[in-house]
Amino acid sequence: MISVHDHNRDAWDELARQQVPLARPAGEKEFGKPQFIINPFGWVDFDVRGRKVLSLAAGGGKHSVLFALAGAETTVVDISPAMLDLDRKAASEQGVKVTVVEASMDNLAVLPEAHFDLVVQPVSTCYVPAVAPVYREVARVTAPGGLYISQHKQPANLQASLRLSPVGYTMIEPYYQSGPLPPVPTGSALRESGTLEFMHRWDELLGGLCRAGFVIEDTFEPRHGDASAAPSSFGHRCWFIPPYFAVKARRKTTATPAPKLLVT
């Protein structure tokens, strides 16, 4: 049976070939307002020039190139060779240097320890079965005091029906879900068709960060809801269920042993 890793690598290669919006390199809009991508919440509180930045699971030629143009020493990690090709092409077109690494976010063994001042991860932990190994790896490669800014799909977003029923958007997946979510038809703005996606619970997403050696400094729920949008559209569903959340975490400067969970 094909592994989750290989399945999602092939699925993202295909999405890149289809040039879906998430696989579009930086264009006029992003070059005009790079902070919308490299510092969308105002959480990066230092000049990235000369600093080591990891764009994690961020292939596609957007994050890496904008950080490199801002003067950062930039590495992009992604599972999909086709997404990474977009980074190579965009970097060459812009005349900037980007280190391109094909790896899975839950195994960053090729990257050095305590190296990065900033790790930025767009919504992507939904593509791995467990989030704890991702946090463990990010904690290993982040310098003490370094920032880790990540975005995730909210659990309820992955639990609820995509379409409106007569009683509203209904919870169709359990919170204590294990294994991949059922596939979705193409064209959903909330799920990526062809990929295997996994729901992670709040405790795993937030508590997991603390247990991996980070301190959470802030969180944010980007607003996408539109009360006047057509039923079952992206904006309408987001009016009922916020799709994503972002979290700002800082790598602890002193190593403290991870606390043991007393209950499971």
Ligand SMILES: C[S@@+](CC[C@H](N)C(=O)[O-])C[C@H]1O[C@@H](n2cnc3c(N)ncnc32)[C@H](O)[C@@H]1O
């Ligand atoms: C939502 S896209 C983010 C990049 C996009 N360019 C953007 O505009 O935000 C998610 C990315 O995660 C990557 N990905 C999926 N599973 C991964 C894994 N296990 N490790 C690393 N990257 C992964 C996909 O190939 C895809 O490029």
